Amino acid sequence: MGKENFVEQIADIEKDFPQWYTDVVVKTGLVDYGPVKGTMVIRPYGYAIWENIQSELDKRFKATGHKNAYFPLLIPMSYFTKEAEHVEGFAPEVAVVTHAGGEELAEPLAIRPTSETIFGSMYSKWIQSYRDLPVLINQWANVMRWEKTTRPFLRTSEFLWQEGHTAHSSEEEAMEETMKMLGVYKEFAENCLAIPVITGRKTEKEKFAGAVATFGMEAMMKDGKSLQAGTTHYLGQNFAKAFEVKYLDKDGVQKYVYTSSWGVSTRLIGALIMAHGDSRGLVIPPVVAPVQAVIIPIAAKKAGVLEKCEEVRALLEKAGVRVECDTTDASPGWKFNEWEMKGVPLRIELGPRDIEAGKALIFRRDTLEKTEYSLSDIAETVKSLLGAVQKDMLEAARVRRDSRIVYADSLKELLGGVEGGNFVKAGWCGCRECEDKIKAETAATARVFAEGEHSEKCAVCGKQAKHTVIFARAY
């Protein structure tokens, strides 16, 4: 990149956010584009973020009684078409295998865009008695949706995700599961990704195809737009009836189960990038950062520098820090920029001056502050700084978001609000016409219902409001 440095190359974050996003994703070496349009190759650094997300989520799923399993990639079209609303919603974006073994298939196979149907068909075999319930299963998998326009991590043809699929004996229990997992997602987003989220129910228009009710968590990106970062669905008996998932209850009566499903995807990496990134590149919170601290030797050829760096690296590694020492022969300035672009939370600069003084210079990626610390208790210092970065990033994101939530009483105010990059709370009468009108005139959509808030009148038609809704432009 030479003299045109990264900061100059990427567009001003406030003015041209989407372009900034694309540049950051590609230039930090998170992904390459795949050979098929809309697919991507996730490079090791990007995948390491995903692995950390996986491990944190998996802990939480296990703690709430779920087990992992794996279901097939290919789903017979006949399975797929059993739930009317579901097939209608997904049909336009399903990729279908028509040939195999050199011959045309009698029945085409859908490449899973989501797995409710295959889970449904298996659950109908596995579930016979009330004693078999509940079934709490999660799957880590790839899925494919043939989207017309794509953007790395946010909307790709193929993506990685987890999908939980549970079956219960009662409506209450299935709904409780749906809400519990929404809570798990929220806690994870805030404590691991340092992204504050708003959770709530989605409107009919925005709900999942085949669900009775959909709940989402919405995160605000730095440009004020919203990103749906995860969803949970209460499916009622829709899929149970389509796939004949019945059990014999205590009272001797055959009953349909109630199911839920919930998922988050590699889109979370996109959320991280856009919620925390700045003009220098990524800022990754320590909990999910592939590299939590990087050591940059200064004047590496001087006697004792590399030895000391290695000593510190080993010490930090032993203390459980994901640490790397950059011994490549690029200049220190180059390395500073490179690792900042990759969002590494802490940078430790170690040169002859520091070593002589028994100190190290530590740079915080989130605040851009450089401070001198003693080498004698460096492991404790780094661990406590990592904790501070994690906490401060969430707090900063929360302040940023809260300052950009406004109220609107009219369509005009709503438009002004979203144009200013805000989440806008407004009353809504509940009719589809008003919802469509808002989208047509402001490009904003209903993200979630604002819980516990009661507006007087609809911002569009002025009639009695049924709900208070958070509107925003969304990715």
Add this chain to the structure above:
RNA sequence: UGAGGCGUAGCGCAGUUGGUAGCGCGUAUGGUUCGGGACCAUAAGGUCGUGGGUUCAAAUCCCGUCGCCUCAACCA
């Protein structure tokens, strides 16, 4: 699908009256450097997307074709 644009070195691009293929970055080698994207020297690297036509001669003009991008449209 409607409209517009672009295919020339790994990447970004320049290349008009048609006449031996260029620049920047990156890469390789050697040297001086190293506390915020260092510098000097040398070198490697291209059937100009593709098929045909016009011409003594085509990256350049003409016709076809393939691919990609932007906007629109579509999009849980």
